[in-house]
Amino acid sequence: MLRTSRLIGATLPLTLAALLATPAALAQTNPASTTDAPTGDAEQDGEIVVTGSYARSIATATEAKRKAAYGLDSIASTDIGKFPAQNVAEALQVVPGVAITRPRGEGLYVSVRGLGPQFQNTLVNGRTVALNDLIENGGANGRQFRFEMLPAEFVSSIDVVKTPTPDMNEGALGGNIDVKTFHPLDIGTRTTLNSRYTFTAQTHRVEPNATLLTSYRSPDETVGILAGAQYWGKQVRNDRFMNFGWNTNLLGSASGLYTPTRTRPTIETEDRKRLSGIVSAQWQPTPALRTTLDVIATRLDVAYDEFGIDIYPDDSGDKKNPAAIVPGSTKISGNTVVGATINNARFMASREYSLNRHDLLTVALRQSFDQGRWHASADGSWSTAHSYHPSNAEGTVRSRAQFIAPLTYDASGGYKVLPTLTTTRDLTNPANYAVTTFNIAPKNSKDWDAYGRADLSYDVGDGLLRKIAAGGEYHWRKRDYRRRDFLINTVTGQPLSVLGSGAYQQLPYDDFLAGVTGNSPRTWLVPVTKAYYDALFTPAIANAALTPADRRSSFVTSEKIAAAYVRADYGVMLGSVEVTGNIGARYVHTDQVASGTLTTGSTPQAVSYPKTFDNILPSFNLRAELTPKLVARLAASRVLTRPNITDSAPRITVSTDAATASGGNPQLNPFLATQFDGSLEWYFNRRGALTGALFYKNLDDYITAQNVNIDIPNRGTVLLSTSVNGGKAKVYGFEAAYNQVFTFLPKPLDGLGIQASYTHTSVEANYTAGNRVLRNEMLGLSKQSYNLVGFYDYGPVSARLSYVWRDKYLSGTGSTSQAPTFTAPFGSLDGNLSLRVTPQLMFSVEGINLAGARAYTYNDDTLRFGEINYYGRTILFGARAEF
Secondary structure, three states: OHHHHHHHHHHHHHHHHHHHOOHHHHHOOOOOOHHHOOOOEEEEOOEEEEOOHHHHHHHHHHHHHHHOOOOEEEEEOOEOOEOOOOEHHHHHOOOOOEEEEOHHHOOOEEEEOOEOHHHOEEEEOOEOOOOOOOOOOOOOOOOOOOHHHOEHHHEEEEEEEOOOOOOOOOOOOOOEEEEEEOOHHHHOOEEEEEEEEEEEOOOOEEEEEEEEEEEEEOOOOOEEEEEEEEEEEEEEEEEEEEEOOEEOOOOHHHOOOEEEOOEEEEEEEEEEEEEEEEEEEEEEEEOOEEEEEEEEEEEEEEEEEEEEEEEEOOOOOOOOOOOEEOOOOOEEEOOEEEEEEEEEEEEEEEEEEEEEEEEEEEEEEEEEEEEOOEEEEEEEEEEEEEEEOOOOOOOEEEEEEEEEEEEEEEOOOOOOOEOEEEEOOOOOOHHHOEEOOEEEEOEEEEEEEEEEEEEEEEEOOOOOEEEEEEEEEEEEEEEEEEEOOEEEOOOOOOEHHHHOHHHEEEOOOOOOOOOOOEOOOOOOEEEOHHHHHHHHOOHHHHOOOOOHHHHHHOEEEEEEEEEEEEEEEEEEEEOOEEEEEEEEEEEEEEEEEEEEEEEEOOEEEEEEEEEEEEEEEEEEEEEEEEEOOEEEEEEEEEEEEOOOHHHHOOOEEEOOOOOEEEEOOOOOOOEEEEEEEEEEEEEEEOOEEEEEEEEEEEEEEEEEEEEEEEEEOOOEEEEEEEEEEEEEEEEEEEEEEEEEEOOOOOOOHHHEEEEEEEEEEEEEEEEEEOOEEEEOOOEOOOOEEEEEEEEEEEOOEEEEEEEEEEOOEEEEOOOOOEOOEEEOOEEEEEEEEEEEEEOOEEEEEEEEOOOOOOEEEEOOOOOOEEEEEEOOOEEEEEEEEEO
C-alpha cells in the first residue's frame, strides 16, 4: 500500500497539470466557484467583498462573529478542501484565547481561556462524538478529543463558542468547539484534488498525501451528494531528553533537598499513516424540508519506535546495594542538589515499540422543517472510537538491558542545556549489560457514543419576545478500557549475550540533540525488539490468565444523560440602540456507572459504583448594536465539565519502571463554574475588526490531585496518584483581537493584511497535591498567549507568515515530596506560500516551526532540569486542482 501511495503522490501533480490544460476540464468548472472571482476587492450591491483566499476566510469568520447571538470566534476554510492549516488544532491556534499542545510537532489537543483540553466540549456538525485515547505507552484520558482524527480538508469552518446558550450541549468550562464539515447543497457541483508531500527535517523523509473531494448538486437544487477520501503519511523523529521529576525523600543523605529521579535521553520515531473518508447526502424536496446524512470514517496507524537509555540516580534495583550519594560530592543551590556522584545507580538500555491504531466512525442523520414561524428539527448520531494494537498479543513492547555503575551529574547549567551525566562504564559495550524484565502491555480502548435530540421553536414577532424554543436530548456513552502487562523475567540477570548478537545494536543516530550543548550521553546500546520478542514471549506466556494487576488496570464506565432546555430570544430598542439576546436554562440528569476490579489482599473483586448528578444550568446573552459598526455583549452562565473517565474509574495501574501508580475515584462530582463575559467589538469596515473581551470563571468544585502510599502485592509500597473534589479556583482575564486588510494602500500593496490576538489569564487557586499546596496555578493554564499573522493576497499570489506563542504553564502538580512541573514558554513560526497558475490549478508550500524552536520543561526551579524536545521543521509542498 505504501508503494502505491507514493506512486500516487508522485504522479498526481503531473496528472493535474495535464488534465487541467484540456478544454474539457476547463469547461467543467463551476461558474459559481469562488476561484473564478477576481482577486482583490470587488463591489457587490454596495458591499465590499474580499476575494483573496486567506483574507476571505478571515472576513467570513469576522462576519460570523459580528452576527452571532452569543460569544463566538471562528475560522473558515479558504475554499473547499483548503483549510488554512494542515491540522484542525493548528488552525484553531490563531483564535483569541485558544492554545494547543503539539506532541512531536503535531497539533493534538486544544485549550480555551487557560482551561485544559478536558474542559472543552468538541462536537462535529453540532453532535457529540466518540473519543479515541492515548494507548502508546499506557496513558488514558477520556474526554480530550484528538484533533488529528479529523482531516482539515474535510472541514468548512470551526466555531469556538465561549458564552453558551441553553440549547447547546453541556460539558465545557472552556469552550464549545463545533467542527463543521462540507455539505453538497451549500457548495454545489465541484471537485477538488489536493496532492502534497510532507518533508520532516529530522527524518530527511518525504511522505505523500492526497485528498479528493467531489460534490454534486442537482439542477433543481433538491438533491446533493458529497464524497471525499484522503491518504496522509508522515515520518516523525523527536529528540527528547526526559526527566521524571525531582524528589525530596530519595537518596537519604540528601533528605529534605531535591535530587533527580529517572532521566532518559531518547529518540522517538513515528511512521504515521491515515486513511479517511467522508460522505454527505442531502435531500430538500421543498424549501421547508431538508434531510442530511453525514458519515465520517478515519483510521490512523502510528508505528512508534523509541530508543532510550534510562538513568536511575535514585534506584540501583538492588535493596542490598542501594543508590547513595558519595559523601562530600554534592553541589547545593538553595534546596536543590544540582550536582553529585552517586554509587550504584542503574543504567538501562531501553527499546519501546508499539503499533497503535485509532479508528473513528460517526454516522449522523438530521431532519429539519422550517415553515413560516415554526422551526423543528430532529438529530441523531452514532459514533465509535477504537484505539488498540492490531496484534493484541503485542501491545507496547519494552525490551531492556541494564548495569549498575557510579553516576556523576551536574545540573548547574539550567534546563536549556543537557546536564552532565557520566559514568565509568561504556554505554555502548554489550558486555556491560544484563537482561532485565521484558514487558509487553496490550491496551484496548473502546468508546461508543449515541446521541439524539429534538428541537422546536416559534418566531413570535418583533416585540420584546422574539422567539421561544424548547427541546430535549439523550446522550449515551460507554468507555471499555482493557490493559494487561506481561512481565517476563525468564532470563533476567543473565548477560545480554544469552539472547545472541542479534538482540542489540548501536543507536542508529549520531546527532542526538545536536544543537543543544551539554554532556549527557549522545550514543548508547539499544535492544532489538524482534529478538527479545521471539526469544521470550512464548505461547505459554501469551495464553496465561489475567493477573490481579491486569484486572485492576481495566474498567468500564457508562453515562446516560438526559437534558431538556427552554430558551427565549428577546429584542428591544433603547433609543437608537437595538438590544437583542437570549435567556433560558438547561436541566441535565446524569446516571454514571463505573465498574472495575479492586483487590483485597491478593484477591481480585469486581466492583461497580453508580452515581447520579442533577444540574440546572441557566444562561443569559445580550447583544447591543451601539452603532452599525460597534457591538457590545454581556453574558452569564452556569457550566459544567464531567470528570475525566479515567479519573472516575475504579482502577489502579502500577508503573513497570518506578514505585508509582495512578488510580481513579468513582465518587468524583463534576467540575462546576459560574462564568461572566463582556465584550466590545468594533467592525470598522467590511474587512477589519478590533475586539476586546473580559471573562471571569468561578470554579466551585474543582477536582484536585491526591497522593497516598499504598501496598501492592508483589510490588511493595507505591505512591498512588488519584483525584478528589474540594478545590476552588477563579480564572479571569481579557482578550484582544485585530484583523484588517490594508486596502487603502496602493496596488499591489493593498493585498497586505494582518491578524493578531492577545490573551491574558489570571488564576486564583488554592488546592493540594498530597501535602503540597498549589497556589494560583492550574494545569495547562498559560497566563499569556498571543498570535501574529501577516498575509498577502493579491492576484495569483497568497502568502502568510504567523508566529504563535504561549507562556509557561503547569504541566504536572507533583506530590508531597515531588516538585511540580512547568512547561516553559514556547513559540512557533509557520508560513505558507501559494501560486495560482490557472483558475483551476494552484501550487503551494507550507513550513511549520520554521525557526526550529525546542520545547522545554523544568521542575519548579530552572536548575531542576525537565525535558528538552526537538522535532525539527516540517515542509509541505504540492498542487491543488479544482474542476
